[in-house]
Amino acid sequence: MTAGRAVPDTVPHAVPPTEPATEPAEPHEVTALMASTLALRGGTPVRTRPFPAWPRADEQVGAELLDVLDSGKWGSTHGDRVAAFERDFADYQQAAHCVCVSNGTLALVAALRAAGVGIGDEVIVPPYTFIASAAAVVLVGAVPVFADVDPATHLLDPVAAAAAITPRTRAVMPVHIAGRPCDLDAFAALGREHGVAIVEDAAQAHGAEWRGRRVGALGDLGTFSFQTSKNMSAGEGGAVVTNDDRLAERLYALANVGRVRGGGWYQHEHLGYNLRLTEFQAAILTGQLRDHPATQATRDANARLLGSLLGEVEGVSLPSEDPNVTAHGRHLFLMRLPALGAAGKRDAFVQALAAEGIPCSGGYVGLHRNNALREEIATLTKRLEVPYAEPRVPGAEQVAADTVWLPQPALLGDEADVRDIAAAVSKVLGQAHTL
16 A cells, blocks of 8 residues: 555544433333333323434535535536545545545445456455445446454454455455444455455444544545435535555546546546536535534434443343444444344334334345345356355344444434433333333
């Protein structure tokens, strides 16, 4: 990997997370709540008021959007806002380079292409992730090979990834699910040992850190999403970061129809896409980047409080702690319900919790079971006349059956909101036998 500009070993939190008080409810109150009728059955829901809206913007962002509108420089080929945001976001993620693109899926496509992944190559991906992680592999003509996740973290297991490497492997894609960094020390070592690229899917991990270093450029390349639900949003958009000067030039060409920096308008030295972000999106993202430390501190403090409250609830299993995760992206709050999952009642729990006024989801099904992907993989491997083994991923099967998600806006409220979540979880689990 070619070194770019130097980056510091650590980046301090702009707003230090605080530890809210965690006074438990009175025992008789908890008992009464757990015995009350579920809202799903006609009872009174724990809460009816909404959680904070997302995405959101202030008047300054509105003024900056009007400035772009009035300037007539709406595209990045004529304005300077995208270029400025690229520099700022690279600095924020402690990367030497950033290239913005139109969405997170195409950020992955560009990263894979820049890493030299092409027709017939293999890319190791976890099955417990959004479909874009594997779809991007197929879109560049390569074959996604599913390696199992660690049920204690929901993340790609480095040992399973190593076991899946073959002579056709060109890249490994650790995905920082929920904003929690994967073991980037292990994956960096894996890349060096086997000569394969490490492409971090950091779509959910803005600002996340592994041992004091921001994710994204700890591998060869890292991709981010600015889709509506993400912790930093422009409605749509994406970015690729890297510390490698050569990869950065490839990314620029891929995003700019094959052009080179400083070249002529019709000078296309490479084949590339048109993936450019607009100046309007950059104006929004500049405000999102400015606000991210404060909103992230709120998410982190609330996630810590919720974790402490749910840690006392029987039937809830929370992801294991890792001191190497020095900052969590907090895009999702994950919890597992092993007993309900084993009984096939996780989805019934999700319905009951939602009826109590808590936004939640059962999350990913598992990409190894997605028919569209399976058909594409079968067609591709048949045409290439290469073998493809049916994935064996018991860890992914397990977490897909018993995990419940809470989205990041649920972590943007106050302490009362967090306590409502914990109360609702306790209430529904207290009557799990009725589900």
